[in-house]
Amino acid sequence: xxxxxxxxxxxxxxxxxxDARVGAASEMTLxxxxxxKSFVQRLGRAMEARGYAVTVAESVREGLDAVERAPPAFxxxxxxxxxxxxxxVISALKSRRADARGVVLTGYGNIxxxxxxxxxxxxxxxxxxxxxxxxxSALSAGDHKPEPPENPMSxxxxxxxxxxxxxxxxxxxxxxxxxxxxMHRRTLQRILAKRAPR
Numbered sequence: 576x577x578x579x580x581x582x583x584x585x586x587x588x589x590x591x592x593x594d595a596r597v598g599a600a601s602e603m604t605l606x607x608x609x610x611x612k613s614f615v616q617r618l619g620r621a622m623e624a625r626g627y628a629v630t631v632a633e634s635v636r637e638g639l640d641a642v643e644r645a646p647p648a649f650x651x652x653x654x655x656x657x658x659x660x661x662x663x664v665i666s667a668l669k670s671r672r673a674d675a676r677g678v679v680l681t682g683y684g685n686i687x688x689x690x691x692x693x694x695x696x697x698x699x700x701x702x703x704x705x706x707x708x709x710x711x712s713a714l715s716a717g718d719h720k721p722e723p724p725e726n727p728m729s730x731x732x733x734x735x736x737x738x739x740x741x742x743x744x745x746x747x748x749x750x751x752x753x754x755x756x757x758m759h760r761r762t763l764q765r766i767l768a769k770r771a772p773r
Contacts (some may be wrong), residue, residue: 608638
């Protein structure tokens, strides 16, 4: 091949590479992994209305299969699923596609789990019930830090979350939890019996 032919071929390859990068940036493929069928249907329709091409999975296994087949640009994954943790799907997605943006949803939120989700590659962590606008905003935020929340957790709520986390880590054993928290057993029981503070 002549030098000019090689040069034209290299220019074409560079252009196609640039096109691929632009395509990846503008791609709107979204995987939703959640075992709540009615929630998935509502969210799927709402996200399609916002321009996403939606794929749905109802278990960790289905989510991992979907990532293996075609890693999406975006993912919304429930933390707790019947067959395991949604964080496994986030981890698999990030290993297959580093530019993917994943959001973790959960009704069992606590600070430690949020930190774990972010460490495993999630870009945000939203407590259920999160609506489509919140999810779309989290997915499309880029590298900009979100605004501070209008109503952040109170100190009482942060304390309650910490107690709940230790309680779960102790296998829901009140005596062991009280010992580790250096707290009287009856005091702990009273806290556990109350609703979460706002």
